Amino acid sequence: MPDSSIPVPPCAEFNSSRGIIPEILDYAGEIRAWRRRIHAQPELCYEEFATADFVTEKLAEWGIPLHRGLGKTGVVGIIKSGTSPKAIGLRADMDALPIHEQNRFPHASIYPGKMHACGHDGHTAMLLAAARYLAKQRNFDGTIYLIFQPAEEGGGGGDAMIRDGLFDRFPMQAVFGMHNWPGLPTGSFAVSPGPVMASLNTFRILVNGKGCHAALPHLGLDPTPVAAQIILALQTILTRNLNPLDAGLISVTMMHIGEATNVIAECCELAGTVRTFSGELLDMIEARMAAIVRHTCLAHGMEGHFELTRSYPPTVNHAESVAVSRQVMAGIVGNEQVFDQQPTMGAEDFAFMLQRVPGSYCFIGNGDGGHRVPDHGAGPCTLHNASYDFNDDILPLGASYWVRLAENCLAPA
Template structure:
């Protein structure tokens, strides 16, 4: 069962769809145009459509040739607040927004799979097509779930994929078990006392507190966690002041924490609050800590990972299946769907050396047939398994 010929033969058509989506990117929960394209195509192929799930989410239902189980296939639709820096003819037409992560490719891959599944329907049960908004830290998966996704459209299993410029073209990557980190975002607001820059003795300088706090927070990983425990704490923003001769009254630190267990997450959250409280007392300032749970730890089902790897070996070749040893410190809100139903999240390699979330990232359209073929084969195999 190699790449499905009918999908490969339509590459030009689907590449055009992908490039159109790419040229008109939309931030999370604003994917009105993108979801409109999805709805139009699904209806054109005779697929039952439900829109407005979790905001701009879309669900398609493909009934098979006999009663049976349900398998969900998911793709994300949102773009990033990144100015594109490519010279592609189909580069983003929206200032400050681009598909720098390949979600335009994911949407197109699921559309290609949907068309093939709808025209054959050679499986028992049903396929639930999940086109999700707002994956990039805005909680799109949770919004769809809260809106009754799995109550309205129950799934016995659910599957998703991500394009990967980090592996060679044709490579399908799978990490059984814990595969991607959970993540929190945080904002720490330091409220001090401002003064003239020439008389700092009259201030309670929040910038000095911020620099001390930025360093102290790194001891959570180096001094509070077991040496073998994987975790990341990154301060990615520092905001304070607006003039050369004024000590400001406030400073803000923002960033993210990544972890692979609930214990690690709770330790980091607790120590961040304790260290902040200690520095507040030491410097005589107020420090408010806001920590937000954004991503759940993504865990692939071990048995289903083996099955997907076997399907991948048939589709792309055994030598191009990569069973990964290490979990990624990146995060993905498909993890919340995997809490609701067992399944697997895997990667599809493609040409290009520019990393994801980079202004110069370019999606390789040649990955569309492999990604779509994998989704079709997985759905067919799992539904046939009964």
């Protein structure tokens, strides 16, 4: 565990005239090439071997010591300067999604059914660019841990790295994450204290009836109308049990029943997701869902089974770390381009890191999609869309944020 006797690094005075670091702009073309190489060779959860090899190759080229294998394919680089015991972590995710890319430009995915549709290629490239600068200049006093994380997209790679000893082997007083955000203007950031992304939870419901001939329904127990009643009743949890000032979501996304038009099925299966910003609210929703399933089924002489799997907790930013992030952002792009972060029901496994170490998770504007080169797909440039592409114009900006954040947190006494 981190040494709790070392305080979270305070904000230092920040020179607002610095802007994007000129040296990083000088090699912007290389950063773009790294990003597009990673984009063309996407790898899914815990399969990021080639991506980890590339990260390792670049860190070694710049003389940065590293460790591999945390969370199976994770990489941690270590940059030290001076004698201070203070340390921070900068995290980028590396994995892609099981989506067939619709873009046809030269750096499109070479692997059918795999695509960097969430911008993790850009996240990795920005942290690499920052690592190159930090390793050369070392204008800080302390230790920077570069965390290249696998399996964010549902695989819980952040938690896997923690269980493999991330914070025990590399103790740090703060950890920071960043995600590109389509729709947020290019050249801007957003960050706020408190919950900014929801918990990720999945549920499964089984309604067990009695199959029979569809023309003789009185001889069986039809699970279909019972499942329909359950679907509608689940929404009353949000409208009648949830405080209107709180936020929660229940989405039934799958319904599996039957195989023939003249057969009443034996069983109906429902599945979906629950999202909340607090554990207490999730506890209430889980209890009410279980009660609705059980009693609705009993009312029709059937058995019902309900289970909820809790995958990711809410992503909750720490106020002191957010203050550091906002000051650094304002020094680069100006106060008017640093926005309040609107909480989203999307989920992020950086939440596990923030449960263990103070820190902040911010958004960097990816623009509205106008940056895409010709031959992109016909769809929008939104996350998890087959026509998405990361905005290469923001690579130097994101790298500059990482550098100035590290220098600010680890400023010499």
